Amino acid sequence: MSQRFSESKCPPTLINSTVGKKRNMGVHGKIRPMAAEICTQFDASPETVWGEVKKPEILLYVARGMMGFAGANKFPLITILGFSKRIKEKKGNIDSAIQTIMDSAQNMQRIVDDVLDFAKPVRLALKEEDVKITLCRACHTCITKAQEKNIKLVPHMPANPSKAAIDGFQLERALVNFICNAIDACGTGQTINILLSQGQGYLAIRIQDHGAGMDKGTVENMFIPFYSNKNNGTGLGMPIAKKIIEGHEGTIDIESHPGTGTEVLIRLPYRPGNQ
Secondary structure (H helix, E strand, O other): OOOOOOHHHOOHHHHHOHHHHHHHHOHHHHHHHHHHHHHHHOOOOHHHHHHHHOOHHHHHHHHHHHHHHHHHHHHHHHHHHHHHHHHHOOOOOHHHHHHHHHHHHHHHHHHHHHHHHHHOOOOOOOEEEEHHHHHHHHHHHHHHHHHOOOOEEEEEOOOOOOEEEEOHHHHHHHHHHHHHHHHHHOOOOOEEEEEEEEOOOEEEEEEEEOOOOOOHHHHHHOOOOOOOOOOOOOOOHHHHHHHHHHHOOOEEEEEEEOOOEEEEEEEEEOOHHHO
């Protein structure tokens, strides 16, 4: 049985390191509840959590995340500081400057919300639903974005219901991320095929585009937090989508080649008897 966090079991590295030297600054009092929350959320002992944290690959992962977070917020911060200075110096259109500052602040808020969303364990409210309906909703959500580039979303659905134990809201979120990625990769007037089929013990969702495609390095890194080739992306959409699919005990396979397009294959557990 896994252990819950308690102060008596807290590793010395947590209590007595540099944090311990800053007790008068209040840091010591804040770290314990944070560590307790981590251990409780992941149902792991403190020894397990801190043993993982100290691994070089985890430290590198955290460093990349911090660099990504800083990079994503750098441009909005520069914008806010620049236009705040213009307002102070009474230069330019004040109303326009204020709107630009508000837009930049909202972008920063979106980044922070995505980070918090990614950091939380996935909590799914599973119930028997028709995956076909959820997939159709995801397509409908993406229609406006597709129409801006005159891209056709072509769904291919089975005639019969395809019911599985899913959280419809969360699964739709993940599917919207994959479909929007396909739209971003496509040129004007192209077609994206979205297929749902039933396999042996699983449902298969395929999202096929004939867009720019990705090289091997991009495919390997696309689920790493803050990794993004988009100017306006946070790099958290794909990691969050992956967490949702894996929370459904599903799998994701990506096949892509530069210049030929990409196919995303999502498999979800499926029991035909539950129709």
